[in-house]
Amino acid sequence: METDVLIIGGGPAGLNAAFEPASNGMNVTIIDESFSFGGQLRSQTQYFDHLPRPFNRERGTNLSRKLIDRLLPFDVDFLPQHTFVGKYKDGTIGVSHKNEVIPINAKKVIIATGAAEEAIMFPGWTLPGVMTIGAAQILMNRDRVMPGKDAIIVGSNEFAFDVVQQLKDVGANVHGIVESDSQMRLQNSQKIEAFKNLGIPLYVNASITEAQGKGKVEKVFLGRNGEKINLDVDLICIAGGLMSILEPFEIMDCKLVYNQALGGWIPEYDKHFETSNQSTYVAGNAAGITSIGGILTTGELTGVSVMASLGVLKSEEAAERKRDLWHQLYQIEGIQRPDTYHARLAAIKDFNTSKDRTLTK
Amino acid sequence: MQIINHPVLEDTVNDEITFHLDGKSFKAYKGQTVAAALMANDIKKFGHSRKLQKSRGLYCANGRCCNCFMTIDGLDHVLACMTLVEDNMRISLNNSDPDIRSDRDGN
Numbered sequence: 001m002e003t004d005v006l007i008i009g010g011g012p013a014g015l016n017a018a019f020e021p022a023s024n025g026m027n028v029t030i031i032d033e034s035f036s037f038g039g040q041l042r043s044q045t046q047y048f049d050h051l052p053r054p055f056n057r058e059r060g061t062n063l064s065r066k067l068i069d070r071l072l073p074f075d076v077d078f079l080p081q082h083t084f085v086g087k088y089k090d091g092t093i094g095v096s097h098k099n100e101v102i103p104i105n106a107k108k109v110i111i112a113t114g115a116a117e118e119a120i121m122f123p124g125w126t127l128p129g130v131m132t133i134g135a136a137q138i139l140m141n142r143d144r145v146m147p148g149k150d151a152i153i154v155g156s157n158e159f160a161f162d163v164v165q166q167l168k169d170v171g172a173n174v175h176g177i178v179e180s181d182s183q184m185r186l187q188n189s190q191k192i193e194a195f196k197n198l199g200i201p202l203y204v205n206a207s208i209t210e211a212q213g214k215g216k217v218e219k220v221f222l223g224r225n226g227e228k229i230n231l232d233v234d235l236i237c238i239a240g241g242l243m244s245i246l247e248p249f250e251i252m253d254c255k256l257v258y259n260q261a262l263g264g265w266i267p268e269y270d271k272h273f274e275t276s277n278q279s280t281y282v283a284g285n286a287a288g289i290t291s292i293g294g295i296l297t298t299g300e301l302t303g304v305s306v307m308a309s310l311g312v313l314k315s316e317e318a319a320e321r322k323r324d325l326w327h328q329l330y331q332i333e334g335i336q337r338p339d340t341y342h343a344r345l346a347a348i349k350d351f352n353t354s355k356d357r358t359l360t361k
Numbered sequence: 362m363q364i365i366n367h368p369v370l371e372d373t374v375n376d377e378i379t380f381h382l383d384g385k386s387f388k389a390y391k392g393q394t395v396a397a398a399l400m401a402n403d404i405k406k407f408g409h410s411r412k413l414q415k416s417r418g419l420y421c422a423n424g425r426c427c428n429c430f431m432t433i434d435g436l437d438h439v440l441a442c443m444t445l446v447e448d449n450m451r452i453s454l455n456n457s458d459p460d461i462r463s464d465r466d467g468n
Contacts, residue, residue, distance in 0.1 A: 035445055117423075126420075128405035131420050134423065139397055142397075143401075144365075145401040
């Protein structure tokens with residue numbers, strides 16, 4: 001199989017990366033290991049603000065639909081249940097689908113595999129009924145199944161609070177939010193206010209000492225400053241934050257670097273989002289954990305970069321588009337998540353310095 | 362438990378299907394994963410671990426953690442969270458190592 005641009009990962013970053021090349025007449029192939037496209041947005045009924053043009057404040061579920069629909073008029077092949085499993089010696093990409101492996105020859109590859117949820121471990125954390133906060137959201141909003149009736153949440157980031165609201169909306173009882181830090185991690189004042197109105201206890205300086213139950217969670221024990229609290233719950237949701245998914249970059253021989261502010265290990269990349277492997281680009285949370293606005297903008301930037309490197313865009317036009325998109329990234333990520341934005345700039349600078357050093361050797 | 366009237370999303374009319382877990386029949390809706398179909402029927406334990414004999418169930422729902430392996434239509438070690446449930450699907454709990462050298466696998 002031949003394609004101009006192969007995009008690995010059909011979430012918001014991959015879908016948005018596809019738009020510019022596809023709408024300019026290139027053939028784009030998007031693969032995803034799931035049975036449908038949209039990534040986590042498929043399950044996110046919360047509203048998202050600070051989106052890049054042409055999008056406005058929107059529920060994740062609707063945004064997901066729009067990102068897919070606007071690709072439909074173009075030459076885009078959507079391949080669900082296709083998993084990137086390896087690279088042949090000549091650079092051909094190997095993709096598995098059911099019981100076959102399909103070789104794909106692509107001029108450029110964009111990796112937009114997003115992020116995975118970090119675990120928070122405690123005795124009993126492997127019991128059925130303990131799941132990531134994202135898993136609870138998938139059950140409720142994609143599969144329309146109650147993840148449990150009586151829940152407790154570990155971790156207090158913004159995502160946790162979004163899902164707490166959604167758990168309440170489907171009729172689950174949320175018995176508390178457990179945070180090991182001295183204050184909640186959520187910073188959005190509007191959402192803090194909304195949370196206070198729910199009357200759910202927030203246990204700070206606290207952690208789960210054990211989850212117990214026969215074949216499934218039935219009880220949870222919390223410890224807070226030597227005080228012990230036990231609660232009857234059937235659902236424990238872990239909100240441990242996100243880390244970039246790296247296996248695809250390892251397969252593509254992309255150099256990795258550790259960057260705390262961007263969520264841990266990430267691939268190295270330059271201002272065009274090109275990795276140390278010149279055929280491979282990165283977009284979205286895989287390039288460092290960011291907001292949905294950052295995910296969409298880095299996706300678009302990557303799409304423009306790929307077009308420029310293949311000569312589909314003239315170099316002056318490409319330079320202007322990229323300047324525009326970097327300005328947009330500054331306006332969205334730079335203001336909403338300044339630490340992320342500055343860490344990203346510093347990481348790009350470091351990568352350029354190391355590239356220069358290699359060239360002069 | 363199924364969420365019939367979702368507080369935010371539009372109502373959808375998906376076909377009801379029947380699947381079998383170790384010989385017992387259950388109902389679910391088309392479009393749901395095997396993992397979700399089981400959770401909807403209050404089945405949370407999908408198997409147990411070999412070494413420590415601990416119960417295992419749905420954890421990440423994204424095909425990454427490999428906690429939800431089950432035997433589906435005769436195929437061992439299939440991710441229940443990434444597989445859509447189908448009418449008459451036969452599912453077994455993942456309680457032992459798959460016999461990779463059996464005749465069935467051509468070995």
